[in-house]
Amino acid sequence: MPLETFLLFAPACFAINMAFGPNNLLSLTNAARVGIAPAVLAAVGRIISFAAMIAIAGVGLGAILAASETVFTLVKYAGAAYLVWIGINLIRAGAPLMREDATMPRSSLRKLTLQELWVAAGNPKAILVFTAFFPQFVDPASYALSFAILGGTFLAFETIAIIVYSFIGAKLGRYIRDGRTLKWFNRTSGGMMIGFGLLLMFTRRPAT
Template identity: 60%
Template sequence: MLLQNFWLFLPACFALNMAFGPNNVLSLSNGARDGVACSVTAAFGRLLAFAIMIAIAGLGMGALLLASETLFSALKFAGAAYLVWLGVKLFRAGPAQFTAGASNAGADTESPSDKLRRLAKQEFLVAAGNPKAILIFTAFFPQFVDRSAYAVSFLVLGATFLLLELVAIAIYAMLGAKLGAISGGASRFRWLNRVSGAMMIGFGLALAFLRRPQS
């Protein structure tokens, strides 16, 4: 891969990583509720989903997925339904459920490891249920791939994307923690819950109307 192409890839890729989407809403809300460390650790579920998607795109199966209207629609509507369901849960959550260190409803006896597994599963499912991610890896990455060293260059691009995604995760988690620190009071936490939930529902509805790229 030519060096100048890689330096073009870096800022474009980081802009995608920092885009305010459903996974970054999770990092923000998890950071506000449970702190930076918990939010970042849970987001490794997202990184796992993206790593699998990058491998799928690198093997050429991403283009096959996008070419199949049935598979694309199934993934799209499943992801949209999950985002709306998650958004409704956030929207209806009481203020105590969003206080830093507090447990979620029905999870008063939840251990820290159980909480991390649950949040990591959320991150994984939100990332895996979004066909826009496959579109990024299938349509965006090839513009920077060195055809003479396809496998190596795709691997470098994928590893760079995941590293920059981790940076974006940390930024959103820290912003969430700061927001949680200055949003003291039950009414403000309820407002934060509702805003996060409404955004998640909005992302789900937008995903439901996402159109399959025309071949």
């Protein structure tokens, strides 16, 4: 892949990764509630989901999925419903934040990891990034290698976004130790998650 092509791809890709969307909101919320380390570890689910999407797009199946109105609609509504469900649970949550010296139960970390995975998998915009955005920078003479470089770069930037949003969330968590503030934080995060879900419902598949 020519260096000039990569230098065009990198900043645009980084902007996509850093955009405030459902997954980054989830990392921020998790870090505020349970700490930065569990939030970052849970985001492994997101990386796995995106890595699978990149692999699917790389072999050409992603273009088929993106072009299918039925599949796109099913993924869209399933993802939207899941975001709304998470939002409702956040609004209803009333448990206090964990103490800094507390150990997170393994089952809870597994739950947060699965949330990250399914939120990423349920967003059809992600597969469109890999099927519409990536091909603009792929080197036809070295397709597999260039696609792998693009995918690896995306995942590296996504990891940076995870750490940044988790760090911000952990900082916010220091100011919401009392039950009343936590309640409003949960309501705000839940409302935003529901909002992302409703926006996702109105996402349209690009015309082919």
